[in-house]
Amino acid sequence: MRRLVPVGGVWLFSSASPHSRALPLPVSHSSSSALGGNMSSAVNSGRASVIGSLLALLLPISGIIATVHLSTPPVMEAEIKKAISIPCVPKISIPNTLKYIQWFVMEKNNRQRIYFQDMEASSIDVDTGYTHRISVDKNYSLTIDPVKLEDERNFVCQVGAGSTGSGEATTLLKVYGAAETPQIQKNDVAISVMEKSPAEVAQCITRNGYPVPKITWYKDSNPLQVTSQINNKMYATFQATQEASGLYTISSRLYYLPEKKDKDSKFYCEVSYRMPTGVEKEESERINISITYPTENVEIQIRPRMLKEMDNMTLECQSDGSSSVEYTFYRQLDGVIEDIDSQGNTAVINGVTRSDSGVYGCRVLDLDLLLDQIYNNVTVTVNYLDPIVLKPKAPHILTVGDKNVSISCEAGASQPTKAAWTKHKKTIVSSRNVLHLPVVTYNDAGNYSCKVTMPSVKNMSRQKTISIVVKGPPQVNCAMETFHNNGPHVNLTCVFKGYPMPKVACNGEKEPTLKYHHQKNYVVSELILPLTVEELKLTCNGTNALGSKAHSVTLERGSLLVSTTGPSTTDMSHAKSSGGVVIVVIIVCILLIAILGAVLYFLYKKGKIPCGRSGKQNIAQPEVHDNSVVEAKDNQKVPEETMLLQGVNGEKKPPNHQGEEGRCRPSE
CATH class of the missing domain: 2.60.40.10 (Immunoglobulins)
Structure with missing residues (x-):
C-alpha cells in the first residue's frame, strides 16, 4: 500500500505494510529570530526541502522517524566568583547530520543568544553580559568564569541537524555566595x-x-x-x-x-x-x-601555708562580688578583737612568733549595696621548734666497760618531730632520739650529732653536736713490717688509746728513728731501725694516770718474738711467723726419731746389736739446730723439744728388751 508522506514540505510516496503507520518526520522548530537573525526563513525552507527530499530517498520504506535529543542537567549549582560548566550532549539518530549549536540565556520571558557554532565557524555574541565570561569546548559544554549573582537563570542549549530536525534543553543555574565570618x-x-x-x-x-x-x-x-x-x-x-x-x-x-x-x-x-x-x-x-553582682562570700588566705617562727605572714582577703568593696583585717586574742594595718585586700605581719598564733579575719563592705558587712576568719598556727636539750648534759666522759649508757635528745615543738643520731656527720647510729651504748669501748669515743626535724614543716630542724670521751688505761695495738731502703729495715707502728692521753716512749738497742702522731684520744708511734743479723729488742710503752701498757719485740737472727706487758693485741702476721718456726722444729724432730727407731730395729733383727746391758751401744743424739731460734723473753726452754728428745736418749727400754736383762731372742 502506498501513501503520501510529507517530508520537509514535500509529499513523497511510501510503501508500508498494512499494520504499519506513517509518522511525520520532525521539522525544525527554530524561527528566524531563534537562529539569531543569521538565516532567513526562505533559506531555511529551501535547505529543509532539499535535505528532506534526500532523506526521503534514504529512509527505509518501513517508516522509521529521524530524531534529535539533547542531554543536559535540569538544575546546576554554582558558587559566586568560581567557574561552572554546563554540559550539552546531543544524540542524533542520523550520524553526521549536525549543522549548528546555539546557547541562549533567558531574560525574563525572552531569549538572548550568547553563542553560535556551525560547520564552518563559531562566535560569541557581543554586547551581552557573557561576552568575556564564557567559552564552549568541543563537546559543546558552556563554561562561565567567573559566576556572578545575575547568572541565576535558565540556560538553553539548541542543536540543529538539518532535515533531521532540531532539539533544545534548558538548565536552571542556581548561584550561592559564602557569607563573611561573623x-x-x-x-x-x-x-x-x-x-x-x-x-x-x-x-x-x-x-x-x-x-x-x-x-x-x-x-x-x-x-x-x-x-x-x-x-x-x-x-x-x-x-x-x-x-x-x-x-x-x-x-x-x-x-x-x-x-x-x-x-x-x-x-x-x-x-x-x-x-x-x-x-x-x-x-x-x-x-x-x-x-555586676553583689558580694555574697568572703575568703581569707594565709601565705605561707605552713608558718614557722620568724616568717613573714601575709593575709589576703577575696570577695566574690563585682562591686567596689572595702577590706578590714582584725585579730582575735583572748576574746579581744583588734584591727590590723592593711593595704587594700592584703595585710602583712613580719617576723611572727608563737605568740602570734590565733584567729585572724577580714570584713568586707560592698560600697554599691551598702549592706551589712560580710566577714570570714581563719585560725593561724605559728610552728616552733625549741633548741635541743641533752640528758645527761655535757661533759660526756665515759669509762671503758661502762654498761647501758644512754643520752637522750629532746626538743619542744608545736607538731610531732623525728630525731636521729649520726657519728662523724654521716654514719647513722640511732634512728631514735636516744643514743644507747650497751658496753662502752674506746671505739665509742668521737663526735656525735643529734638532728631533730618537723616533717610537716619544710626546712624546720635543729641540730646539736657533742663529743664523747672514753677514759681508761692505755690499750696498744702494734704492727711490724720490713722494707728496703739501702738495706733491710724494720718499722714498728703502735697505736696507744686511752684517756687521759697516754704518754708514749719507744726505744731500741740501737738509735732508732722515732715519730709520734698525736690524734684525738690516741697516739701513734713509729719506730724505724735498720734490720741486722744481730738480736734486736724494740719496746714502746704508753702511760697515763690510769695505768700503762708496753709492747716489746725481740729480733734474733732474722726471727721475731713478740711479747707485751699485760694483755694486748699483737700483729697476727708476726705471730704466725714465730709459730711457724716452732712447728718446723717439731716436725724435724719427729722425722729424726722415726729414722733412728727404724735403724735400731733393723740392726737388732740382723743381730748386729749384742745381747745384755753391757752389749748396748750408746747412740748419741745428733744435735738439731735451726738457723732461726725463737726464745721466750723469760728464757724458758720449749717443752716440745724436751719431750721429743726423751724418746731417744732416755732410760726407757724398747719393748723387745723387757724381761730378763741380757737375754736376746734368736735372730730370724
Missing part, C-alpha cells in the same frame, strides 16, 4: 544581675551572603533557644539588608537577663549558609559579657 560586638555597659528585664548583650553581623544566611546564638557551646518575641528572659532581633551587589547583610542583637554564674560564660554567634557542597558554618570570636 563579627561580634559586645555591649560595653555592665549589666546588673539585679535587673528585672533583659538588656542588650551583643550584636552579630555577617555580610555578602547569598541566599539569606542564618544567625544562631551560643553560650558555652550550647545554642540559645532565642525567640523574636520580647519577653523577660531572652530574645533576639534579626535584620536582613540586600546590598547593591544583590548580596545580603544579616545582623542580630541578643537581649539577655544574666545570672551571677554567667560571669565566666562565653557568648558567640554562628552564621550558616547554603553552598553547592552543602551547608557551611562559621563562628565568631567568643566574648565575656560585663556583669
